[in-house]
Amino acid sequence: MSHLDDTTRTELEAAAFRRLLRHLDEHKEVQNIDLMILADFCRNCLSKWLVAAADERGVELDYDSAREHVYGMPYGEWKAKYQQEATPEQQAAFAARQAARQETQGE
Structure with a gap:
């Protein structure tokens, strides 16, 4: 994308961000904890x-x-309509991800 002028690059990035928001809106079943884990x-x-x-x-x-x-x-x-309680498996996966992050940051 280095060949693009700043305005065009910014417009493309903004369009991609808006598409990401639409995608997340279309997939409310994807919980925040899932995103954090992955x-x-x-x-x-x-x-x-x-x-x-x-x-x-x-x-x-x-x-x-x-x-x-x-x-x-x-x-x-x-939150009231779509957020579900994190399962024990999700909580364990999130904790493992956090621990792995701390290990790599500590190196």
């Missing part, structure tokens, strides 16, 4: 990254507004 990020991470990007540019964006954008509805509503 990819080390979740919908909340995307919300925090949006807030950080806004801060870097001097734009005001609060976390709740960012989460509503990422989730497509207020977080509390999404």
Whole structure:
């Protein structure tokens, strides 16, 4: 993508991000803990990254507004409708992932 001008690259990246949000919205069955186990990020991470990007540019964006954008509805509503309790297996896999991360960061 190095051959693209900055505006085109930014537009493509923004389009890909919007597609990622649509994809996550279409797959509400994918729980945040699943994302954290497999990819080390979740919908909340995307919300925090949006807030950080806004801060870097001097734009005001609060976390709740960012989460509503990422989730497509207020977080509390999404949580009540779609979030399931993490299973013991998910909790164990998440703990193992965290432990492995700490080991590699400690090297």
